[in-house]
Amino acid sequence: MLEIDLRLPLDRFVLDVTAASPSGATMVFGPSGAGKSSLVKAIAGLIAGVEGHIRLGSRVLLDTSSGLNLPAHKRRIGYVFQEPRLFPHLSVAANLRYGAPHGTEIAAIAKMLDITALLSRRPGLLSGGEAARVALGRALLRTPDLLILDEPLAALDHSLKAEILPYLERLRDHGGIPMLYVTHAIEEVLRLGTTLMILRDGQIKQFGPVAKVLSDPQAAQDLGPRLAGAILPGQTQARDQGLMSVSTPAGPITVPDPGFPLGRPVRLRIMAQDVILSVTRPKGLSALNILPVTIETLHSGPHMGVMVRLVAGGVPLLARITKRSAQALGLAPGQNIYAVLKTVSIAQDNLVQHITQDT
């Protein structure tokens, strides 16, 4: 458990954050310049001038009222930067051992990250993906109480991201180390996140379990209307003709086959802008997914028309429609209608394997 209550004056605003982050991966999400990196640097002790209180488990890292301010090297916080930052004069093995307690066995971590064959090499000879994995292993072997990942994938191209993500998932699910993960990529939030913190201009705009925050019409404003969309937990059920049927509390949903094994828990993200609403059950439609839903609330935002929060089988869904459509259909809370999802609009990035339980 990480508890923070801190203030730090930045160029454009004052970073002012109070939060208690539970175990699992807490995703710090927001536009660039929102103060995400400053927040995690402040927690790691890499920025001077931070006021307030930081507690990690039973240890107090910062308490300016009593004058306590642990230096970075005593905070036991592992840090994975955007660049690998490997020491060029040391071998991969020596890099891994740099922060490890004496007598630590590096073999298990090296095996988990598939870097065993690289141990005797110099960092200068590694590929981008290899270097990123070594940096991750080095931070883990420091046996930190918290692992901060500050946009670890931002500098990598798409195929390298896909190469590293499974290792991060393994880490979240089996490492037992709480993670604080800075990103501006919603796919990473979806794939890795347990808790989501949306930061803007140094303030927390939304904070809570990923599925809950993403399905909240209020949060749509903070995410941007294009990124708003509910998360459905599901399980891969059957595959046929390049399609896969995923069972969800809202009913079965057909998506393009991602190639996952059957019976696998997944997270399905339904973008609000991909949902079409109909007051009667549509007939003669090419879309495969028609779900009976109940309107819960309607939110009119300044620019984005109307964000409709729906409930289907006890789980929330979001739909984004124009004000004119909402009026023409006479939509009102409590009404039973149908949500139509086009199969192909559920892109690969919106369906991810997810092992931990959504809370």
Next chain:
Amino acid sequence: MTVPPETFGVLWLSLKVAGVATVVTLPIAVFVAYALARWTFPGRSLLNLVVLLPLVLPPVVTGYFLLIVFGAKGVLGAPLATLGITFAFQWTGAALAAGIMGFPLIVRAIRMAFEAVDPKLEEAAKTLGAGPWRVFVTVTLPLSAPGVLTGAVMGFAKALGEFGATITFVGNIPGETRTLPSAIYTALQIPGEESSVWVLVALSTTIAVLAVVLSEILSRYVAAKIGVRHA
């Protein structure tokens, strides 16, 4: 051409003076270079100026200051003499003068090497639990090793050639403070000593060239070993 017998004494004394000057000033130069490269503190510009001063002052002036400060009746010379440490008209004084004249060159080379070390690597070391001293010894210093080496060689070469400050401070005493440059100067004063001049000049040139070549080879080797580009 015959080699005058005192040549070996002069050579040995020169190497001793320059060697001691370099070895003693190097750790101080490393500290001062680090302070100038990484810290902000009151008096930083003043320190920078004082360090550079021997480079721009006429060497005779530097020698005169040394006389005032470290001479037998000097500000520091008198109290140090009671502790048994004397500089005036001794080889230790020649080493002091040589060290001070070489100091700016050593500091400059090492400071540039420190400034070239990416602070992001030092930050990474901190997050891996390394305190300031460990960061310096295991990251900053190894990555600046080629620069430190270059600085040491330049300081040594400068110390070997130091003349003006030395002769002003400790004179030109055979066997005590007569180093290669003083010996050349002395030989030039005496008619018919051209051959000894040539021997001494050849010696000076050989040592200087050897030092530079050796440092270049070592610097390349170290740079390759630590995986950084050769400076």
